[in-house]
Amino acid sequence: MRVLPVGDSALLVEVSSGDEAQALHAELLRRRAEGSIAVREIVPAARTVLLDGLTDPVRLASELTAADVPPAPPRAGEVVDLPVRYDGPDLADVAALWGVTEQDVARIHAGTEFRVAFCGFAPGFGYLTGLPPQYDVPRRATPRTAVPAGSVALAGPYTGVYPHTSPGGWQLIGSTDAVLWDHARVPAALLSPGTRVRFVPVGTDGQSPVGADRPDTARTDGRGPVGRS
Amino acid sequence: MTDRALAVVRAGGLTTVQDQGRPGHAHLGVPRSGALDAPAAALANRLVGNPPGAAVLETTLNGCAVRPRSTVTVAVAGAPCRVTVDARPVAWGAPVRVPAGAVLDVGAAVRGVRSYVAVSGGIAVEPVLGSRSTDLLSGLGPPPLTDGAVLSLGRVVGPHARVDVAPQPAPPAELVLRVTLGPRDDWFTPDAVRTFTSRTYRVSAAGNRIGLRTEGPSLERARAGELPSEGVVLGAVQVPPDGRPVVFLADHPTTGGYPVLAVVRAADLPAAAQAVPGTPVRFVAVRRR
Numbered sequence: 001m002r003v004l005p006v007g008d009s010a011l012l013v014e015v016s017s018g019d020e021a022q023a024l025h026a027e028l029l030r031r032r033a034e035g036s037i038a039v040r041e042i043v044p045a046a047r048t049v050l051l052d053g054l055t056d057p058v059r060l061a062s063e064l065t066a067a068d069v070p071p072a073p074p075r076a077g078e079v080v081d082l083p084v085r086y087d088g089p090d091l092a093d094v095a096a097l098w099g100v101t102e103q104d105v106a107r108i109h110a111g112t113e114f115r116v117a118f119c120g121f122a123p124g125f126g127y128l129t130g131l132p133p134q135y136d137v138p139r140r141a142t143p144r145t146a147v148p149a150g151s152v153a154l155a156g157p158y159t160g161v162y163p164h165t166s167p168g169g170w171q172l173i174g175s176t177d178a179v180l181w182d183h184a185r186v187p188a189a190l191l192s193p194g195t196r197v198r199f200v201p202v203g204t205d206g207q208s209p210v211g212a213d214r215p216d217t218a219r220t221d222g223r224g225p226v227g228r229s
Numbered sequence: 230m231t232d233r234a235l236a237v238v239r240a241g242g243l244t245t246v247q248d249q250g251r252p253g254h255a256h257l258g259v260p261r262s263g264a265l266d267a268p269a270a271a272l273a274n275r276l277v278g279n280p281p282g283a284a285v286l287e288t289t290l291n292g293c294a295v296r297p298r299s300t301v302t303v304a305v306a307g308a309p310c311r312v313t314v315d316a317r318p319v320a321w322g323a324p325v326r327v328p329a330g331a332v333l334d335v336g337a338a339v340r341g342v343r344s345y346v347a348v349s350g351g352i353a354v355e356p357v358l359g360s361r362s363t364d365l366l367s368g369l370g371p372p373p374l375t376d377g378a379v380l381s382l383g384r385v386v387g388p389h390a391r392v393d394v395a396p397q398p399a400p401p402a403e404l405v406l407r408v409t410l411g412p413r414d415d416w417f418t419p420d421a422v423r424t425f426t427s428r429t430y431r432v433s434a435a436g437n438r439i440g441l442r443t444e445g446p447s448l449e450r451a452r453a454g455e456l457p458s459e460g461v462v463l464g465a466v467q468v469p470p471d472g473r474p475v476v477f478l479a480d481h482p483t484t485g486g487y488p489v490l491a492v493v494r495a496a497d498l499p500a501a502a503q504a505v506p507g508t509p510v511r512f513v514a515v516r517r518r
Contacts, residue, residue, distance in 0.1 A: 004412035004413075005409070005412065006411065006462055006465075006489070006492055007409055007462055007492030007494070007517075008409065008492075008494065008495070008517060008518045009495075010462045010492075012412045012459060040253060041253060041255040041256065041460075042256060043255045043256050043460030043483060044460075045457065045458050045459040045460050045484050046457030046458050046459065047457045047459070048457075048459040048460065049460070050255075050460025050461070052255065052462050053252070118256070118458070118484065119256060119257050119258040119484075120258045120458060120482065120483055120484035121258060121482070121484075122258055122367055123254075123257055123258050123259045123367050123369060124257060125258050127458075164368070183357045183358060183369065188257070188358060189257045189258075192256065193256055
């Protein structure tokens with residue numbers, strides 16, 4: 001763990017994996033909740049957690065460097081089920097990249113338990129991890145000028161759902177009617193860092209489940225079927 | 230008249246509603262937003278008797294004009310400009326009474342970029358996550374002003390200030406930004422770090438509320454590859470692939486993938502908000518406090 005000072009009132013804590021970043025984030029939230037850290041923002045990301053708005057970053061930096069962080073992210077907490085239709089315009093391209101059929105893409109994706117590693121890009125946009133590394137895909141060579149709201153998309157190791165219509169370069173594999181962001185709702189964001197997420201296939205009528213067998217046995221211990229260390 | 234509202238007569242190039250922003254939601258991808266020249270916005274509020282968190286109008290270069298439906302007290306701070314009420318000149322940087330139905334015209338900035346227009350009672354558009362600020366990156370908050378739009382005003386809570394003209398810092402002829410290096414200065418060559426802290430850049434016309442863009446010597450990276458996305462702070466100096474530093478302002482993205490070479494002292498950011506394109510910029514390395 002490396003603690004990098006950022007300006008006069010922030011620290012960037014760098015770890016070596018996404019899982020460690022999630023574990024560190026959970027630990028920092030716990031410390032804030034118990035009152036041992038006074039901080040305005042705790043912003044997890046791919047390999048880091050940013051602590052912004054600190055009154056004494058120097059002291060906290062030395063404390064953190066000596067700190068023990070639980071090695072694995074806790075698997076507790078609420079699971080958000082997102083209804084999904086695997087009907088995205090890039091589904092065939094993703095199937096080709098994965099070397100499987102389009103139905104397999106849906107089956108593998110819906111059979112994975114995801115976790116919101118961090119948010120960014122737009123309010124309510126979560127970077128979801130859970131797919132094993134062999135399913136990493138590149139961004140589109142040419143970004144789309146308008147990706148429809150609700151698009152379920154892949155890039156690198158991440159799955160994301162576009163909260164609003166916006167430009168984007170991710171590979172679109174499906175769509176959801178879930179409202180990812182509604183600032184009139186409390187909380188406004190459906191997904192926040194640490195939230196567990198499952199994609200639940202629905203038919204084109206938005207109701208009946210089709211395809212994508214869900215290996216429910218993999219849920220009992222709260223772990224995704226694809227296994228992570 | 231008891232109708233507490235403002236009609237927009239001339240929206241100007243870019244006029245937005247701003248308050249102290251919505252910090253505390255960065256983990257959800259929500260920028261902090263808020264007035265770029267926060268001291269000027271606070272002064273304008275103080276002059277009209279508003280609390281510091283009241284929403285004001287932030288203009289960009291060419292001002293705006295509004296017509297209150299009830300008699301209000303206004304004050305214009307930030308970038309100096311000609312201010313008129315029904316075409317008669319009135320004071321800048323001081324409380325001014327605007328009768329119901331009269332047109333308050335906030336002229337083009339004589340120096341600087343952004344003028345702040347506080348109205349007694351404050352702009353009372355619907356808050357989003359506790360703030361009325363327009364966020365140009367994410368689209369949260371009210372849209373930028375358009376001609377003919379009507380903005381509600383809040384209840385007057387205090388008397389306006391008894392001052393003739395409040396002192397304000399002049400917009401910078403040269404922008405000197407104190408920076409602390411890091412967190413990713415090791416992504417740049419020692420030469421690039423020296424160049425950054427010794428050469429003069431200029432404010433680019435491509436800047437906006439998201440970032441102050443600069444033109445000048447390109448900064449060479451010491452390492453190739455991509456940095457995984459990480460959280461960024463207000464004042465972060467990010468260096469995109471073209472090598473020209475960008476200083477993140479209030480509407481900055483909450484995470485970014487380009488390395489942050491340094492962070493500008495918060496106290497120097499209001500001046501950055503008032504630096505017109507072409508202004509020389511120097512980044513001066515200082516010790517971390």
